[in-house]
Amino acid sequence: MARQFRRSTLPTIAVYYCNNNYVFMRLKQLSIAALLLASVSTSFAQIKPFEFGIKGGGTFTHGFTKVPAQTIGSVQVPNLENKNNGIGYGYSGGIWARKNFNSFFIQAEITYNRFVLKQKTNVTLDVNANALLANALPISVRPGLLNATLNATSESILESVNVPVLFGKRWMGGKLRGYAGPNFLFVQKAQLDRTTAGVINANSSVSFPQTDIPATSASTNLLNKYEALNLEVKDFTYALELGVGYTPLPFLDIDVRYAAPVGGVYKDSNITGFLGIATVSLGFRVF
DSSP: OHHHHHHHHHHHHHHHHHHHHHHHHHHHHHHHHHHHHHHHHHHHHSOOSEEEEEEEEEEEEEEEEEEOOEEETTEEEOOEEEEEOSOEEEEEEEEEEEEEOSSOEEEEEEEEEEEEEEEEEEEEEEGGGSHHHHHHSSSOOOTTSOEEEEEEEEEEEEEEEEEEEEEEEEEGGGTEEEEEEEEEEEEEEEEEEEEEEEEEOOBGGGTBOOEEEEEEEEEEETTOHHHHGGGOBOSEEEEEEEEEEEEEETTEEEEEEEEEOTTOSBSOTTOEEEEEEEEEEEEEEOO
16 A cells, blocks of 8 residues: 555655746746846836937928919019928937926937928919010910910928927836927028919900910029019028827837927918928937
8 A cells, every 4th residue: 555655646746846946947937037027127217317318300381371363564463372282201310318307307309301292283374474484475475365374283392400308207117208399490401392384364455365384393592582583492490399209118218299380381461371280209218
């Protein structure tokens, strides 16, 4: 009987040993994971009083513009309603610095940005309002005899050095941020690229048939008042900006923000409309 008892307990002892070894290994793995999690949590909890880094991302611009009627020579040009023609894609990149306080933070940035506004319009006007049209006619006609219907698509490109100053608050142990503040834009480049096509409408009184106008493209420097005329762009303006950010890792920020240039874009205050700029960026903390 004694020998049978010893034989029956050997497998039990082996199973007990193996189970203990498995449990020990699992506890060891869980302990290591807990230590790693604790170290990451501690790094978020111990937010540095000052942070500095670099950032880069894309800009997404949309909007519309209404240009009031104007007189060119003796010819009246009607109102122009430039409608939104999709999202314009650009870029943003620069440096940022963040000062953390107990209940809020202040973040300042210096970035170089490119914004692209895509628009389209349809207008009927006297051919004498457009020097290119008037000069292309085989004969000279006085104002009021011939008009043209034009379809135009345009891209307004603006490049600027931006200096936003943002005030924000953290949640979720510092991982989630919300902020808002002014953004100061120092314009470096403003250019309008336009493609125009259409028809010169027929007028039987002067024996002029309907004539197609082939597509033509032209660029205008909107910072040059002699080229831009009433479309001259300000070389400085300001926007209101707000956004949210998430910090999945101690050195990485993901930000989404939206800005509207409430200070206006054009020097002519009679030009109205709306311009909205969304930015998605990645920020890397250097220290």
